[in-house]
Amino acid sequence: MFQFSLGLPARSRYLWRVTAKPRPTDESAEIRLPEPFVRWFATKGWAPRAHQMELLAQAQAGQSVLLIAPTGAGKTLAGFLPTLTELAERPKRRPGEGHRGIHTLYISPLKALAVDIERNLGKPVEEIGLPVTIETRTGDTPAHKRQRQKLVPPDILLTTPEQLALLIAASDARRFFEDLRYVIFDELHSLVTSKRGHLLALGLARLRTFVPDLRAIGLSATVAEPDELRRWLVSQNPLHHAPPSGLPAISPSRGEIRPTLAPPSIADGRERVAPRKLLISPLEGEMAGRLEGGVSASPAKDDRLAGLITVAGGAKPDISILDSRERVPWAGHSARYAIAEIYEAIRQHKTTLLFVNTRSQAELLFQELWRANEDALPIALHHGSLDVGQRRRVEKAMADNALRAIVATSTLDLGIDWGDVDLVVHVGAPKGASRLAQRIGRANHRMDEPSKAVLIPANRFEVLECRAALDANYIGAQDTPPLLDGALDVLAQHILGTACAAPFDADLLYEEVTSAAPYAGLDRQTFDRVVDFVATGGYALKSYERYARIRRTREGLWRVTHPRIAQQYRLNIGTIVEMPELNVRYVRQGRVAGYGGRVLGKVEEYFAETLRPGDNFLFAGKVLRFEGIRENECIVSGGGGKTQIIVPSYAGGKFPLSTYLADQVRAMLADPDRWHTLPEQVEDWLRLQREKSVLPMRGDLLVETFPRADRHYMVAYPFEGRLAHQTLGMLLTRRLERANARPLGFVATDYSLAVWGLDDMGALFAAGKPSLGALFDEDMLGDDLEAWLNDSWMLKRMFRTCAVIAGLIEKRFPGQEKTGRQVTVSADLIYDVLRSHEPDHILLQATRADAAAGLLDVSRLADMLSRIRGRIVHKRLDQISPLAVPVMLEIGKESVNGEANETLLMEAADLVEEAMGAGLAGGSR
Amino acid sequence: MNLAIRTTAILPADLVTVAGERAVCDPRGVLYFPELSLLAVSDLHLEKGSSLARRGALIPPYDTAATLARLQAVIADYAPRIVISLGDSFHDGEGASRLHDDFRERLEQLMAGRDWFWIAGNHDPDAPADLPGETVRELAVASLVFRHEPSKGQAGGEVAGHLHPCARIVQRGRSVRRRCFAGDGSRMIMPAFGAYTGSLNVLDRAYAGLFNRESLVAYMMGKDRIFALPGAMLRAG
Known part of the structure; x- marks a missing residue:
């Protein structure tokens, strides 16, 4: 298999894959499938699929594997096949022999998914007649069952990342996992992109310390960079499993000595050969091979990559963009104009799944649909803020095919089995090509039949975005976000958890941590600072030594100082910190x-x-x-x-436009030949823009300035997503203020950004006071960003999350809120004090890293500023341009944000003063 | 996101009256009576950080430094003859003995050359260890009584702390919460001054019976000025 990029900008994540070297399919017959399985497949009238057999072969050869396959490809069975075949051939337990430990750990991002798998896996296990026990362990599992699981573990344990973190922080962790052979990660693409993924990667590294020859199997939807996931699954630090100076590994829990199972060390610099046993993989000696049915496979040629098996998508989805009879609005997100057409589509299909981007949109759409629901069709609502019981009822009704339509947010994104959905309606722009593909995948769980989907753009820019996403979907482009470096707050949590289980040696733990892909680049100094943070808070003022949570013993091991620390740790585990x-x-x-x-x-x-x-x-x-x-x-x-x-608004939940789609939208604007694929009214809009102003070239940044009423406006069109635009807006207004351009405010959308003020910014730019080049100079990301960031409410919010994850402050639990406010110290106050006294503290460092990557999208802004250097097109106009209308309509619509609290207070106080005279404030002024 | 940018001249600190005595309601959270050359500050909660650290919450040990630095600034501005610390000056009874030598020195410098009164609070009922100043339960000056916990019912001329008042308004659909001085002309409850102190809404039932609701004003603390808002505009929670 080889890859080449399509000549897009170097940073573009779009890659095209071609599979080379076909491999004769009959060789798959060599892979050993136990007799009962062969019989079972035969009675079902099925044949094992190529990717299932390939995965079995690679796993049996001792290798970790990543399987990328669309929904409905039999991914789950493939993932469990190595486990099931191994368990089928395991000798029966002799009388008197102790209980065997967990054989396979399955980890999914959702509790519901674990429960679902228990049901789906139980069936073949029973039909094949396998002596295998399968159990779930989630937050809902009752205490007595958990306790029993510790004593009599099932062969297969289905669980979540948080539960794994709890299990490895228990004092019996090493013994509990000593028989572990496989760990399976479902929906790996969605697990790895968050801090949850970081914690999970550290958990996997821990498991590899317990069981050096553990095999990891990742199941994933298509992603832009499969190698990132392949690295994630295997150790990135060759030193990690090398037993110290050739001594056999000692299992301290039982005090017995057993030969190490670790593969040969490569400490001597030689390439390590992946250990293979029993059967030689049919792929041996080849780079890659094509199996039947669009399956390609490549074993790991590098021991820092897991093997890869890719199953090409089934039938091409049938996606269209609604060409509405109605007028597509300039701005807004409700898509109310299309309700009649959406309702008609629901009527014509068996079950329709309607995706929206936010919970507010879900509520609005649901309301509008019921208003139109003359036939009283069963239409349900599903989003993350609804009561769990209600959500389960909707899910069940859906699985029973009792619903005609479900309005849902991303809570339904993941691979739960959903009845017979025959239409997916995506309301609003999809924001990313891969997101769209995954959502449409929900429509049909049989991979050979085409899924049917309709995109409903809510405004005119979204028409362009939908078109770009549709084209990308057609050519199979992927724009999943790149993986981020492991977060330090998560590492702090993991270090404390490790100490809760047993005293640790810092050198060995550092090797273990850097074997996890997200932390492969972590330097020792930073690691030591995090250990110091866990111990005493890591402050330059060393006044907490006597209150240390972990302390170094005489033998050089870090040990928890008090059992209470471990209790607190268990209550605060995890990386999901909800807003109150x-x-x-x-x-x-x-x-x-x-x-x-x-x-x-x-x-x-x-x-x-x-x-x-x-x-x-x-x-x-x-x-x-x-x-x-x-x-x-x-x-x-x-x-x-x-x-x-x-309509309630919810923090988060708004995904920014992906870099890939942004580039595609810019390309479409610049190329009138492509406009004919757009609805006529949108085409007219662009044509009008070309007449009245200008349409920028693909790599250019268009900046328009014009007067309107008694204000002057500047509208820029970077197409870099709302987050990056907000950051840009903050920085631009600061600079304009310094240049005495008297800016009054700004508003940002996914596509553009408008700043308004009292002075004619067009004239100022023309006179070079400042020039646009200077205004948009990259140096704004230096001091200006720093100065603004430090006071930003967004940074405070992120600090709170980091502080909770790192274990500095405790999670808030229901019922605790009222008293909590007075007894504990709020994260905002801690932030202020820490920032002014120790600005380089490790937790502030972690917060800034989060901000740069997440909420503020600084890295994307930096890319944009460097891309447009010398490519800014300024157009001075007498009046607003057609392209500027959408963003201008947003002015005043969105509520003023946290920064403006002072202004709001002033307004309120002014109102009072106006109504009551100045007397109130003074009493006797 | 919309952001309105407005620049306003910084107003002088607001003048209020408590039982006829004129006072400056300083947005930094202190009350200064010019005629008496008296500065009142409440709920310093010094050494709260180390107090919590003893129980395993290793929050930054800089709160005492931060609180003292702010106190130093206001004392330098007003140069009062009398300073009253209205109770809960230390977060716990041993707070003063945990005080770092540097901070002890800074505090002593602040106290030098003026009359300094520690009002006993519920967190620190006894005199702070090894510190000058006089520890009292309450103190009467002119027509005012200074005490930690506000007395029940109507009390003419009382300045108290303890409750850590804050107020909340909703403007343009957004909620703004700030620490505040709460007063009705005859009683004034001061905001907590300490760097790690939380706050409690003045409409909470803990304040029941303390104020004449019609004349309650929350003097909300802005960055550079006080915003005086009548009780009718305030929201609970």
Whole structure:
């Protein structure tokens, strides 16, 4: 297999793959499949698929493997086949022999998925007649069952990343996992992109320390860079498993000495040969081979890469963009204009899955659909803030084919088995080509039949974006985000967890940690600082030595100082830090004081705080009347009436436009020959823009300036996504202010950015005061960014997350909120104090790294600024241009953000002063 | 995201009256009575960081430094003859004995040349170890009484702390919460000054019966000025 890029910018993540060297398929017959399996496949009238046999072969050869396959390709069975065949041939347990440990660990991002797999795997196991026990272990597993699992472990344990972290932090961890042969990661592409993935990678490294020849199997949807996942699955540090000075590994839990299972060390610099046993892989000696049915495979030629098996997508999905009879709006995200057409599509299909990008959009769309639902079709709503019970009911109804349509957010993105969906409607732009492909994959679980999907752009720019995504989907382009370096707050959590299990040696732990792909580049000094942080907070002022959480013993091992530390650790495990939320409890109107009533789900605290009793808001598909806040609950009753209905907004959940799609949209704008694929009204819009202003070349940045009413505007079109634009907006306004251009504010969308002010910025730019080149100079990412960042509420929010993950402050639990505020110290206060006294503290470093990568998208902004250097096209206009309309419509629509609190206070105080005179503030001024 | 940018001249600190005594309500969280040359500050909670560290929460040990630096700034500005620390000056009874020598020296320098009163608080009922100043339960000056916990019911001329008041308003659909001075003309409850102190909404039931609701004003602390907002505009929670 080889790869070549398509001559796109070097940083583009778009790669095209071609498989070379076909391999005769009959060789797969050499792979050993135990007799009961052969019989089972025969009774089913099936044949094992090529990728299933290939995976078996590679795993049997002792290799870790990544399987990339579309939904419906039999991925799960493939992943478990090595386990099941091995267990089938395992000798029966002799009387008196102790219980065997876990043989295979399966880890999925969702509890629901683990439960689903238990059901789906149980069936073949039973039919083949295998003596295999399968159990789940999640947050919902009762304590007595967990305890029993520790004593009598199942052969296969299905669990989540958080549970794995808990298991390896237990004092019996090494013994519990000593029989482990396989670990299977499902939906690996979605696990690896977050801090959850970092914690999981560290967990895998720990497991490899327990069991050096452990084989990892990753199951994934198509990604842009499979090698990143291949590295993730195997050790990146050749030193890691080398037993010290040729001594046999000692299993301390039982005190017995057993020969090491570690593959030969490559400490002497020679290339290590992947250990192979029993059967020679049919691929031996070849780089890659093509198997039947679009399957290609390459064994690991490098021992820092897992083997790779790729199954090409099944039938091409049938995707179209809605060419609406109605006028596509300039701006907005509701797609309300297309409701009649969406409803018609639902009527014409058996089951329709409607995806939206945010929970607010889900609520709105659901409401609009029911308004149009003349036939009273069963249409349901599913998003992450709804009560779990409600979500399970919807999922079950869907699996039973009792629903005609489900409005859902990304909570339904992952591979749960969903009845017979025959249409996917994507409302709003997909934001990424790979995201779109994965969502459409939901439509049909039989890979050989085409999925059918309709994209509904909510505004005109989204038409362009949908078109770009559709083209990308057609050619199979992938734009999954690149993996990030391991976060230091996660590492701190893992180090404390390691100490909770047993005292550790820092040298050995460093080797282990750097064997995990996300931490492969971690330097020893940083690692030691994190250990120091875990021990005493890592402050330059060494005043907490006597309160240390872990301390070095005389033997040089780091040991937990108090059992309480381990208890606290277990309560605070994990990397998912929620914003403070309130339960939404439904009561009879006016009955705030009473108890009882149904919980509908959760809203974020800051939203509930903006409501007044009597306000109506949309939640869980209902119009609710806000009654009040009681402890940690938001009390509501049935709403209605003529008052305005508010839609809750949720932090996060808004994905920025992918770099790949952004580039495609710019390309489309620059190329009038491609406009005919767009709806006529959109084509007209672009044509008009070309007449009245200009359309930028693909690599250029267009900046328009024009007056309107008594203000002057500057609109720039970087197409780099809302996050990067917000950061850019903050920095530009700072600079304009310094240049005395008197900016008043800005607004950012995924596509463009508008700044307004009192002075004619066009004239200033023309006179070079400042020039646009200077205004957009990359140096804005230096001091300006630093200065702004430090005061940013976004950074404070991220600091809180880091502080919780790193174990500096504890998670908030329901019911604790009220008292919590007074007893503990808020993360904001800690941030302020730490920043002014020790700005280089490791936790601030971790926070800044998060900010640069995530919320602020600084790296993307940096790429953009370097790309457009010398390529800024300035167009001075007398009036607003057609392309500027969408962003101009956003002005004043979105609420003012955290930074402007001071302004809001001033406004409120001014109002009071205006109404009541200046007397109030002074009493006697 | 929308951001309105507005520049305003910094207003002088607001003047208020408590039972007829004029005071400057300083946005940094202190109350200064010019006629009495008296500065009141409340709930310093010094050594809260080390207090929590003893229980395993290793939050940065810089709160005492931060609090003292701010205190130093206001004392330098007003140069008061009398300073009253309204209780909970230390987060716990041993706080003063944990005080780093540098901080002890800084504190002593601040105290030098003026009358310094430690009001006993619930966190620090006894006199702070090895520090000058006089420790009292409450202190009467002119028409005012300074004490840590506000007394129940109507009390003319009281300045207290303990409750860590904050206030919240909603403007343009956004919630803004700030620490505040809470007063109704006859009683003033001061915001907590310490770097690690949290706050409690003035509409919470802990404040029940303390204020005449009609004349309650929350003096919310802005970056450079105080925003005076009447009780009717405030929100609970």
